[in-house]
Amino acid sequence: MQANTRAIYMLPYYVWIVLFVVAPVVLVAYYSFFDVDGNLTLQNYRTFFTPVYMQMTLSSFWYAFLVTLFSLLIAYPAAYLLTRTKHRQLWILLIILPTWINLLLKTYAFIGIFGTYGPVNALLGAIGIGEQQLLFNAFSFVFVSVYIFVPFMILPIYNALEELNPTLISAARDLGASGWTTFRRVIFPLTLSGVKSGCMAVFIPSLSLFMITRLIAGNKVITLGTAIEQHFLVTQDWGMGSTVAVVLIIAMAVLMLLTGGFGQEVRHGK
Amino acid sequence: MGNKNKWGNLYLVLVFAVLYAPILYLMYYSFNSAGNMHEFEGFTWQWYGEVFQDTRLMIILINTLVIALLSSAIATIIGIIGALAIDRIQRRRLKDAVLSLNNVLIVSPDVIIGASFLILFTIVGIKLGFASVLISHIAFSIPITVLMILPRLQEMSPTLVDAARDLGASQRDVLARVILPFIKQGIFAGFFMAFTYSLDDFAVTFFVTGNGYSTLSVEIYSRARQGVALSINALSTLIFLFTTALVVGYYMINRRAQTRTRRSEPAAEMGVPR
Numbered sequence: 154m155q156a157n158t159r160a161i162y163m164l165p166y167y168v169w170i171v172l173f174v175v176a177p178v179v180l181v182a183y184y185s186f187f188d189v190d191g192n193l194t195l196q197n198y199r200t201f202f203t204p205v206y207m208q209m210t211l212s213s214f215w216y217a218f219l220v221t222l223f224s225l226l227i228a229y230p231a232a233y234l235l236t237r238t239k240h241r242q243l244w245i246l247l248i249i250l251p252t253w254i255n256l257l258l259k260t261y262a263f264i265g266i267f268g269t270y271g272p273v274n275a276l277l278g279a280i281g282i283g284e285q286q287l288l289f290n291a292f293s294f295v296f297v298s299v300y301i302f303v304p305f306m307i308l309p310i311y312n313a314l315e316e317l318n319p320t321l322i323s324a325a326r327d328l329g330a331s332g333w334t335t336f337r338r339v340i341f342p343l344t345l346s347g348v349k350s351g352c353m354a355v356f357i358p359s360l361s362l363f364m365i366t367r368l369i370a371g372n373k374v375i376t377l378g379t380a381i382e383q384h385f386l387v388t389q390d391w392g393m394g395s396t397v398a399v400v401l402i403i404a405m406a407v408l409m410l411l412t413g414g415f416g417q418e419v420r421h422g423k
Numbered sequence: 424m425g426n427k428n429k430w431g432n433l434y435l436v437l438v439f440a441v442l443y444a445p446i447l448y449l450m451y452y453s454f455n456s457a458g459n460m461h462e463f464e465g466f467t468w469q470w471y472g473e474v475f476q477d478t479r480l481m482i483i484l485i486n487t488l489v490i491a492l493l494s495s496a497i498a499t500i501i502g503i504i505g506a507l508a509i510d511r512i513q514r515r516r517l518k519d520a521v522l523s524l525n526n527v528l529i530v531s532p533d534v535i536i537g538a539s540f541l542i543l544f545t546i547v548g549i550k551l552g553f554a555s556v557l558i559s560h561i562a563f564s565i566p567i568t569v570l571m572i573l574p575r576l577q578e579m580s581p582t583l584v585d586a587a588r589d590l591g592a593s594q595r596d597v598l599a600r601v602i603l604p605f606i607k608q609g610i611f612a613g614f615f616m617a618f619t620y621s622l623d624d625f626a627v628t629f630f631v632t633g634n635g636y637s638t639l640s641v642e643i644y645s646r647a648r649q650g651v652a653l654s655i656n657a658l659s660t661l662i663f664l665f666t667t668a669l670v671v672g673y674y675m676i677n678r679r680a681q682t683r684t685r686r687s688e689p690a691a692e693m694g695v696p697r
Contacts, residue, residue, distance in 0.1 A: 166505035166565075173562040174527050177539030184542055231438045234431045244435075246674060251442050253666045257625055257640055258659040261647040262445035265452065265460030268651075272448075272461070300441070353530070361532030364625060368647055378534040378626075385538050385630065395542075398535050405530070 178402065184395035197396040206380075210400065213376040216291070217359040220298040224355050225348065227299065228306035232347075233340075235307070236314045245311060252304045260368050263297050264288065267369075289371030297369050298359050306351040313347025314340075349412045357405055377401050446663060453656035460651050470657035477654065480642065486553075487622065487639040494560035495617035501561070502568025502613050506606070509569065510576045529566045536563055537630030544631060551633025559631050560621045567620060568613030575609035576602075608680055615673050 188194050200206065238244050251259070265271055267287035274284045287293055317340065325335040341348075361378030377397055384394030448460075453471070457464035474480060505525065512518040528536060540562070544555045579602070587601045603610070625640035632641055639662075646655055 163504060163508040163511075165501050166508050169501060169505070169562065169565055170521075170524050172543075173540075173565075174524050177536070177543055178527075180542045180546070181535070181539045227438070230434060234435050237431070238435070246670070247439065248442070250667065250670055251446065253619060253623070253670055254446060254663055255623055255625070255640055255643065255659075257643045257647060258449065258655075258662065259445055261643065261655060261659070262449045264647065265651060266445060266448055268461060270459075270461035275461075300445070303438075303442070357530065357532055361534045363534060364644060368644075378532065381534045381538055382630075385541060391542065394538060398538055401532065401535060405532070409530070 181395045181398045181402070184391050185399045187392045189390050189392065197392050200393065201396050201400065206397075209375050209380060210377065212374070213360055214404075216295065216298075216374060216376065217356050219295050220302060220359040221352050221356045223295065223299045224302045224306040225352065228303050228351065229310055229348070231303075232307045232310040232314055235311055245308075248304050248307055248311075256301060257364060257368075259301060260297055260365055263293065263300075263369055267293055288369060290373050291370065294366060294370035294374040297365055298362065301365070302355040302359065305354040309347040309350040309354065310344060311347070313344035317343050353408065353412060356408065360404070361401060446659075449656050450660045450663065453653060453660045455653060458653055460653070460656070470653040471661075473654045474657045474661070480654075480658070483637050483639055483642050486637070490553075490557055490560055490638060491618050491621040494557055494564055494621045495614050498561045498564035498617045499568050499610060499614045501565050502572055502617075503603075503606075503610060505565060505569040506572035506576050506609075507602075509573060525566045525569050527566075528563050529570075533624070533626030534630075537627040540627065541630045551631055552636040555631040555633070556628055556636065556638065559627050560624065563624070563627060564617035564620050567616045568610075571613035571616055572606055572609035575606040579605050608677075612677070619669075 185197055186193055186195065188196055235241060235244055235248070267273055269284065269286075271287075273287060278284055321339055321343070322335060325339045330338065360376060361381070362376060363378040363382040366372070366374050366376055366379045377400070380397045381394050381401070384390045384397065452460045452463065454466050454468075455463050456467035456469065509518060509521055509525070512521060536559070540555075540559045541551075544551060544558075549555050549558070583601055583605070584597055587597050592600065623640070624638075625644060628638050629641050629644065632638070637645075643655060643658070646652055
């Protein structure tokens with residue numbers, strides 16, 4: 154057939170896949186077996202399984218879990234309420250808009266808001282709680298991360314709720330289900346795909362964000378991303394950095410398998 | 424029932440208030456003559472003047488725009504090729520496999536993309552700076568352009584192409600006169616997404632930028648690490664206005680095009696930027 158002549162056109166795309174999708178992963182895996190002096194070794198993995206790194210990994214997962222949980226708790230009701238508003242298109246656009254603002258600028262704003270003389274501390278002082286150290290701790294990290302990720306949680310859930318056939322809810326109510334039962338047995342299970350893609354969109358980035366930890370959390374919170382950045386750009390120990398990266402890639406792959414589907418949420422967007 | 428609605432609205436108002444508070448806060452203090460972010464002394468344009476007089480910042484701004492325009496244009500072209508390539512694949516499993524590979528960079532954390540590209544550039548011997556930043560931006564923007572174009576391509580009836588060929592169109596004509604006009608909207612959306620990905624990116628650029636070359640995000644990061652500077656506030660106000668204009672403009676164009684074709688779904692259409 155003439156398929157072969159046409160295939161030449163496709164070359165740039167496949168070259169891209171090989172060079173920028175496959176090769177980087179292979180290179181990271183390869184580098185994780187070398188120490189600073191360029192010797193082939195398993196030492197990096199041994200180092201990774203020492204308590205220091207294990208603790209960092211666990212706390213990174215714990216913070217990512219907290220961020221995902223709070224985002225979900227805030228986003229689900231918001232998404233649900235948004236589906237009942239009159240000018241839905243406009244409101245959802247207003248949810249999307251802040252996500253286009255540079256993440257660093259939003260993080261920077263919190264340096265002022267949570268600062269010693271910032272409005273939150275002024276408010277706390279006025280209520281009588283008194284000034285608190287809000288910046289440079291775990292609280293500020295979780296708060297700012299949730300702030301940044303909530304829209305990414307709202308959108309997929311909103312889409313799932315939009316696709317939900319309203320007659321199913323009416324049917325449940327007609328058959329005598331209470332509001333809560335309807336939610337638990339009908340609405341929530343049917344929007345689970347949206348919840349899953351929302352969680353994916355939040356959990357993985359919050360494992361790897363390093364600018365928020367640097368700007369807002371001082372060095373009180375160290376995520377896997379912070380460790381990778383530290384090793385690559387500060388201590389120049391690419392081997393160890395790659396090892397942490399390999400762990401992050403594996404964690405990501407496992408999560409994808411568990412939540413069923415790779416890139417499914419994107420295709421879901423139609 | 425009415426009461427329930429009231430609580431619901433209150434909740435939404437609260438969500439929107441928190442969502443926009445930091446942005447408005449930044450904008451408000453960009454006019455503060457006191458030079459800090461907690462005590463509003465008086466109104467001033469001083470910080471805006473400073474932004475425009477800062478040659479270093481202006482050069483960085485131009486760098487950022489050049490990178491964004493170039494990378495999104497090139498990524499869109501490769502994205503069109505990619506979408507055509509995926510669309511041609513007949514076997515379902517193979518198609519899914521290629522799509523999965525396509526999506527790897529979308530779901531990968533930025534740090535990993537940045538770190539692995541840094542290794543790649545070092546091995547290949549590309550000097551860190553303009554070239555490495557441009558190449559990485561092209562690379563991470565390609566998958567989203569493919570995802571924006573592919574659905575339109577799949578909507579296209581194959582009989583259209585058959586008809587064109589029957590009427591004697593050459594392969595190039597089919598592409599230029601039939602396929603490309605049909606997927607125009609997807610191409611436009613892909614370009615737009617790639618453009619904003621590039622403007623917004625911090626982590627990947629931070630890894631591959633080296634010394635001496637900087638984009639806006641990286642510059643904001645290094646300035647913000649030194650503490651509060653109201654010229655950043657002024658800059659963010661300008662960026663916010665620019666972004667809003669961009670999004671609203673895009674939305675309007677998209678909507679006008681869509682009222683002709685189908686019901687619009689902004690959230691799905693615009694995808695979820697990182």
